[in-house]
Amino acid sequence: MTINPLPSRIAIIGTGVIGSGWAAHFLRNGMTVTAYDPAPDAETRLRQKIETVWPTLARIGLHPDARPDKLHFAPTLEAAVADAEFIQESVPERLPLKIATLTAIGAAAPPDSIIASSTSGYGMTEMAIHVRHPERCVVAHPFNPPYLMPVVEVVAGAQTSPEFHQRAVDIYRATGKQPLKLTKEIPGFVADRIMEAVWREILHMINNDMATVEEIDMSVRYGPGLRWAMMGPLTVLHLGGGEGGMAHLIHQFGPSLQSPWTFLEAPELTDELAQKVIDGCNRLTEGRPIHELEAERDDLLIRQIELLNQSRLWHLGNPHQNSQLPIANSQLTISPPPHPSTTGSAFPKPKSNPSAVRKTNAAQDAPNPQSPITNHQSPPSAFYDDTLFLQTTRPWQSGDPVEAPLRLYHTTVPHAWIDYNGHMTEAAYLAAFGYSSDEFFRFLGIDDAYRASGSSYYTVETHIHHLRECSEGAPLYVTTQILDYDTRRVHLFHTMHHGDTHERLATGEQMIVHVDMAASRSSPARPHVLEALAAIRETHQNLPTPKEVGKPMGIRKK
Ligand SMILES: NC(=O)c1ccc[n+]([C@@H]2O[C@H](COP(=O)([O-])OP(=O)(O)OC[C@H]3O[C@@H](n4cnc5c(N)ncnc54)[C@H](O)[C@@H]3O)[C@@H](O)[C@H]2O)c1
Incomplete structure (x- = not known):
């Protein structure tokens, strides 16, 4: 053949x-x-x-x-x-x-x-x-x-x-x-053999009133399920053996296999047992329709896979890992996550507004190296908790697909970001956009070695629109769009979204400038950075220009 x-x-x-x-x-x-x-x-x-x-x-x-x-x-x-x-x-x-x-x-x-x-x-x-x-x-x-x-x-x-x-x-x-x-x-x-064994045990536990549907699902969702999402059950056990690994685990826990922990034989699936399971599942899902649950499941699965994909642990021993999503291949181009308000209309409509990029004054002007600038450095204080600074984005490689827009930064609003009104304080919006720019730099291939050799990007202008309040514990993610770029400047647009509702919470428009740090002057970015920028811009040029871009501030006279 x-x-x-x-x-x-x-x-x-x-x-x-x-x-x-x-x-x-x-x-x-x-x-x-x-x-x-x-x-x-x-x-x-x-x-x-x-x-x-x-x-x-x-x-x-x-x-x-x-x-x-x-x-x-x-x-x-x-x-x-x-x-x-x-x-x-x-x-x-x-x-x-x-x-x-x-x-x-x-x-x-x-x-x-x-x-x-x-x-x-x-x-x-x-x-x-x-x-x-x-x-x-x-x-x-x-x-x-x-x-x-x-x-x-x-x-x-x-x-x-x-x-x-x-x-x-x-x-x-x-x-x-x-x-x-x-x-x-x-x-x-x-x-399915593994799942069948689990399914049989679950039916036995319900049949014998040992556990409820809720208890069973909670125990897996917040327990082994989380680990199984990133490692197989054997790797989980291997780690459970401490430094001695699986050998130690078998030695220590082998004898307990003789204990009657499980039933293994399937119970008779009586009408009564079937109904008990069905009722429990309906209670657990609050009677919500399957299609709603499916849409939320799909969204969560992608986010979970995106997250897990950033970890080497998830790829341990797998020679077939892909560089981006494991469900993607290099011939595919990526579109932005659907916004609830656009989901219905997103289906066959072509994208509009091909390359209309309104340039701000800042975008036209060459940077003044003496002007106040933000240097993107590892954040020092408690407000900038290390866990908020992900540093997990993989550098783009030639041929990799590019998301439009990019989605590189996500976090959960920490207590330290909440002000006396009980909402995320304004400085935290800038912090989140700053971290998003840092992840963007990693995507461009700008790492410690790049900076050590004397080059970096500095921010010369930021314009934030606060659109919605945000409270402690809220999941956030930031999408990043390139509006324009040249060899020295990038005109960036960040949009902060709520992780569950996808509502737009804030936008951050930034002009960043590539600098020769020793000379304190603007300088052209290196070829691999420009290649990454060109690939991103090509995918982003058909994205609509957000309405906040270049918007002046002032009190409108009646
Ligand atoms: N549902 C799951 O989670 C899952 C997972 C993996 C594999 N599977 C397997 O996939 C297969 C389909 O399962 P499903 O869950 O999609 O079932 P389903 O009941 O949702 O779909 C089966 C479809 O087949 C159609 N059909 C019936 N007779 C047909 C025929 N003669 N010719 C063509 N179509 C016919 C039905 O109209 C129906 O639309 C099964 O073998 C199942 O074991 C299911």
């Missing part, structure tokens, strides 16, 4: 929770997606789902060819797969239906197309018993939502050829996923 570049024609069979998520994933990667699902409202539901998640896809990065109108809906399964290069089957989890559907796909699809099943637990050997050319069939078990969750377990059946198996793995990896290539066909694969 020839290893082509990525397939461009994808078929999605079954467009429920998982199939629609796969459709979003492949559309995001610029591919043409043809879907089939016999449910009467399936097409409407699928198109609505794609429209709803498109701003999320834009936020994590779209292929230049990605367009929602590349989604087609076929009247039959045969029409959907007729010229497909890659087929993702996501019909309900019933073995006879899986067998019938895969058989029909195999009969109608081109013989060298790849057929992947989203099954949560069946093996391809038992599902592909009647498939024409079963060597091209793999299990590709995703996690919900497939357009955000990185891992996909790619499992070969007895008849799957190593070439098709590898090709499927390569395709998933090239579209930004973390495929786990499994050659042993064990029921439930790896992740």
Whole structure:
């Protein structure tokens, strides 16, 4: 089999929770997606789902060819797969239906197309018993939502050829996923076996009134779940053994494995037990609709992944880590997070106001090295707590995607930033924008060595608009947009947002100047900094110019 570049024609069979998520994933990667699902409202539901998640896809990065109108809906399964290069089957989890559907796909699809099943637990050997050319069939078990969750377990059946198996793995990896290539066909694969063991234990605990739904979810959410988000359970245990690692842990805790801590056997899923679990989940989620919870989950997942991605720990032992989001690949460009007020309209509208940048006087003038300037240094006092100064942004490398706008700084408002009115004090806004500029400098590749060699950026002008109050403990993030730049100056615009509501809280417009610190004069930035600026500006030039830019201050006369 020839290893082509990525397939461009994808078929999605079954467009429920998982199939629609796969459709979003492949559309995001610029591919043409043809879907089939016999449910009467399936097409409407699928198109609505794609429209709803498109701003999320834009936020994590779209292929230049990605367009929602590349989604087609076929009247039959045969029409959907007729010229497909890659087929993702996501019909309900019933073995006879899986067998019938895969058989029909195999009969109608081109013989060298790849057929992947989203099954949560069946093996391809038992599902592909009647498939024409079963060597091209793999299990590709995703996690919900497939357009955000990185891992996909790619499992070969007895008849799957190593070439098709590898090709499927390569395709998933090239579209930004973390495929786990499994050659042993064990029921439930790896992740679902682990989750199944946990699920059984949970049902036992509820059945025996040992713990409530709330207690179980809280114990994991605020406990092991947090660690599992950055390390696998074995690494967690390895660290639990202290300096002696896993060896010490096994020695110390091995005997307790004999204690009857868990039940392991699944309980009988009686109506009573099922209802108990269902009622508990409804209570826990306060009866809120699933789509609302999904939107919040997606936002949180991205922020969590962005955060974890900054840590080497999360990448420990992974040779396939990506330089930016693990769910991104280098062909994708990133859009800003959707603002609640624009989410509805963000779908197919083109961006406006191409390169209208209003220049302030400061932007026109060369800097006066004697004028008062802010030197971005490591902050010294308690007001500038070390934990507020992240220093975690990775320097941009040639070819990396660039967010538009950049989102480099986030924090939680500390007590020290609260004034006698109970709100964030005005100096703290400048501190937050200062830290954002510091993260921006790191993104440009300006580090301690750069400064030690005598060059740095200084701030010559800042204009802050306070838009909303902000209280202690509020999560904040700052987006940063380049309005203009030349070899010596950068005209920056920071926007501070509330981390949960995405409301705009403040804006900070800044003119920064590259200086030769010994001569105390402006000087051209180094080539790698200018290359990063050019890449950022190219992505940012189509962003709308914020209305606060260049706004004069004064009392308007009636
Ligand atoms: N939901 C999850 O979290 C999850 C996670 C990983 C894998 N999976 C697996 O993905 C698959 C789909 O699960 P789901 O949660 O999306 O189910 P779902 O019930 O949400 O969607 C199934 C869809 O398949 C359609 N369908 C039924 N018969 C069909 C047929 N003959 N041809 C084409 N479409 C048909 C249904 O109309 C429905 O829209 C299952 O194998 C499941 O085990 C689910």
